[in-house]
Amino acid sequence: MNYNWNWSIFFEPAPGGTGTYFDMLLSGLWLTIQTGIFAWIIALIFGSIVGVLRTLPSKTAYWIGFAWVEFFRNMPLLVQLFLWFFVLPELLPRSWGLWLKQMPNAPFYTAAIGVGLFMSARVAVQLAAGIASLPRGQKQAATALGLTTFQGYRYVLLPIAFRIIMPPLTSEFLNTIKNTAVAITIGLIELTGQARSMQEFSFQVFEAFTAATVMYLLINIVVVTGMRFLERSLAIPGYITGK
Amino acid sequence: MIEINHVSKWYGSTFQALKDCTTKVAKGEVVVVCGPSGSGKSTLIKCVNALEPIQEGDIILDGIKVNDPKTDLPKLRARVGMVFQHFELFPHLKIIENLCLAQEKVLGRSHDEAMAKAAKLLDRVGLKVHANKYPAELSGGQQQRVAIARALAMDPIAMLFDEPTSALDPEMISEVLDVMVDLAREGMTMMVVTHEMGFARKVAHRVIFMDQGEIVEDALKDDFFGKPRSDRAQKFLSKILSH
Numbered sequence: 110m111n112y113n114w115n116w117s118i119f120f121e122p123a124p125g126g127t128g129t130y131f132d133m134l135l136s137g138l139w140l141t142i143q144t145g146i147f148a149w150i151i152a153l154i155f156g157s158i159v160g161v162l163r164t165l166p167s168k169t170a171y172w173i174g175f176a177w178v179e180f181f182r183n184m185p186l187l188v189q190l191f192l193w194f195f196v197l198p199e200l201l202p203r204s205w206g207l208w209l210k211q212m213p214n215a216p217f218y219t220a221a222i223g224v225g226l227f228m229s230a231r232v233a234v235q236l237a238a239g240i241a242s243l244p245r246g247q248k249q250a251a252t253a254l255g256l257t258t259f260q261g262y263r264y265v266l267l268p269i270a271f272r273i274i275m276p277p278l279t280s281e282f283l284n285t286i287k288n289t290a291v292a293i294t295i296g297l298i299e300l301t302g303q304a305r306s307m308q309e310f311s312f313q314v315f316e317a318f319t320a321a322t323v324m325y326l327l328i329n330i331v332v333v334t335g336m337r338f339l340e341r342s343l344a345i346p347g348y349i350t351g352k
Numbered sequence: 353m354i355e356i357n358h359v360s361k362w363y364g365s366t367f368q369a370l371k372d373c374t375t376k377v378a379k380g381e382v383v384v385v386c387g388p389s390g391s392g393k394s395t396l397i398k399c400v401n402a403l404e405p406i407q408e409g410d411i412i413l414d415g416i417k418v419n420d421p422k423t424d425l426p427k428l429r430a431r432v433g434m435v436f437q438h439f440e441l442f443p444h445l446k447i448i449e450n451l452c453l454a455q456e457k458v459l460g461r462s463h464d465e466a467m468a469k470a471a472k473l474l475d476r477v478g479l480k481v482h483a484n485k486y487p488a489e490l491s492g493g494q495q496q497r498v499a500i501a502r503a504l505a506m507d508p509i510a511m512l513f514d515e516p517t518s519a520l521d522p523e524m525i526s527e528v529l530d531v532m533v534d535l536a537r538e539g540m541t542m543m544v545v546t547h548e549m550g551f552a553r554k555v556a557h558r559v560i561f562m563d564q565g566e567i568v569e570d571a572l573k574d575d576f577f578g579k580p581r582s583d584r585a586q587k588f589l590s591k592i593l594s595h
Contacts, residue, residue: 249403250440254454254506255430264453268444347488348443 118313119320130307134317137303138324144221144299145286145328151225152285156232161262163237174233181230186291190223194295220292220299228285235277239270272343279336283329300324353379353510353541354400359409361395369395370406371565377510382542384552384573387562388588393545394437396562397512400543401429414509430458433503437515439495441487447474447498448483451505459506466505473501477531493524500531510541517548547592553577561585 119131127133155177162174181189194216198206209215243266251261271278290301298306304321308314354377361370370392377383385393398404400411402418402425411418416428441450451470455461461469474480477497479490487495496516503511513532517525529551536542536555546552552559552573559576561569561584569576569585576585 244438244440246436246438246440247442249398250434250436250442252403252426253401253429253432253434254502255426255428255458256454257426260457264457265442269442272444345444345488346486348486 112315114315115313116316118311118316121311123307124310130311130317131320133303133307134300134320134324137298137300137321138328140217140298141286141289141300141325142328144217144224144289144292144297147221148223148225148228148289149282149285151222152228152232152281155226155229157236157267159229159233160236160240161267163233164240165258174237178230178233181227182234186224186227186288187294189227190219190291190295193223194219216292216295216297219295220289220297224285224288224292228281228288231281231284232278235274235281236270239274240266242273243269272340272345275336275340275343279333279340282332282336286328286332287325353377353381353414354543355410355412356396356400357410357412359396359399359406359411361399361404361406361408369565370399372409373562373565373567374409375560375567375570377541377543379541380539381557382536382540382544382555383558383560384556385543385545385560385562386547386549386552386588387568390564391562392565393560393562394514395565397514397543397545400512401432401434403434426458430454430506431509433500433506433508433511435496435499435503435511435513435516437518439487439492439499439519441495441498441502443487446484446486447479447490450487450498451502454502455505469505470501473504474498476504477501491524492520493527496520496524496528497531500528500535504535510543511535513542513544513546515545515547517546549577549589549593561588563588 119134120129122128123130123133125133159174159177162170163178165171198209200206201209212218247265247269248261251265256264289297289299292299293302293305300321304317307317311317356373356375359370359373360368362368373392373396375383385397387393395404399406400413400418402411406419409419413428413432416423418425418428441447442453445453448467448470451473452463452466455466455469456463471480471483474483477500479494479497479501482490482494487498490498500516516532517528520528525548529548532542532544532551533555544551544556556573559569559571559573560567561576561582563584568582571581577589
């Protein structure tokens with residue numbers, strides 16, 4: 110293979126004129142972190158609501174939850190992002206569509222919301238499974254004490270269910286961060302995007318993607334460590350998730 | 353206090369769990385409900401505070417119709433204590449917090465007031481030293497005593513017990529029964545599903561015998577143990593009293 114390794118490429122100025130190639134990758138990393146966190150918050154909020162809907166006795170609630178989950182999990186993420194980014198503005202009334210297209214940072218918001226909604230379906234399924242795994246008597250005990258359905262979920266069912274699903278939730282958090290890389294296709298220059306531009310400018314493809322890989326790894330190690338710490342601090346002594 | 357009038361209940365459209373059940377529990381009365389497993393006794397007691405819906409008949413609790421859609425069920429349930437076979441303490445809350453939750457969220461008591469009440473009741477069931485432990489760190493008998501204290505913290509007008517000792521090791525049964533006997537002697541209105549005939553002999557006023565969803569016999573304690581009128585009750589008694 111005729112390849113010129115050059116690990117010092119990171120300290121050479123990038124063509125953008127804003128700093129070195131390393132600075133370029135760092136700005137991509139920062140955008141990946143922002144998109145990932147924004148998407149994860151959306152995934153958690155909608156995933157929790159939909160997950161709860163799927164466990165309520167009401168048929169309507171169940172069907173709303175069912176439709177949400179099947180819509181978002183049965184379509185490839187890439188297709189969803191294209192839908193939100195290219196198709197949605199065309200379907201809306203002209204002025205709204207125009208406003209959407211001209212919105213600054215449109216790729217960022219589309220990616221964060223798109224990935225967030227996609228992941229919300231997965232969070233919802235896990236949360237519903239977590240709630241369903243609790244003994245039926247827990248809900249009955251909460252009800253018998255006079256707690257309303259909302260209070261029963263808020264103070265009893267959800268705190269236990271979230272503890273139980275903490276390990277799979279960690280994986281979903283990691284997936285959310287990794288899935289933001291798809292946003293490169295709608296023009297979001299996040300970490301993968303910056304690695305690719307670096308390769309195009311410098312032809313140092315291996316260095317660029319090695320650095321990107323290491324950076325993804327670093328974010329995810331931070332997330333895994335953080336989640337493990339959270340898991341441990343929330344562990345219930347003597348209970349399933351406890352020590 | 354508790355009136356059950358011609359109550360029938362079906363699970364699904366085919367299985368009839370309760371068949372035209374009629375009985376009542378007067379204020380200060382202790383009624384024991386017994387019968388073979390699957391006879392509907394747990395179902396009946398869960399209908400009293402509407403944990404299970406009924407399809408026919410009426411249940412009236414302290415003058416309020418339980419099966420009236422207009423009834424504020426959480427409010428009504430808060431006035432009736434319930435103790436479950438599997439304790440159903442909330443595993444993520446400390447013992448003292450288990451006793452405070454509904455006092456604060458349902459009755460609107462201040463935290464200090466709830467804590468004082470909880471401490472008093474834990475002392476009463478002999479578990480004050482365990483106030484800051486988690487449920488899983490206690491034995492079954494201790495957990496059930498906490499569950500009784502949790503129900504009493506709501507100052508209930510009546511207590512429902514659904515096989516409170518069936519999940520306990522033999523040596524723990526008496527510590528729970530002792531608490532229940534004390535309660536009965538203080539004049540608490542109690543409806544108790546149990547196989548503990550010793551308890552029934554000691555404190556019950558009336559005994560109800562159920563089989564296949566029907567109330568087969570509803571007699572004063574002495575009549576029930578002296579000369580049960582039905583064959584089925586006689587057979588049942590001879591089986592459980594022969595050891």
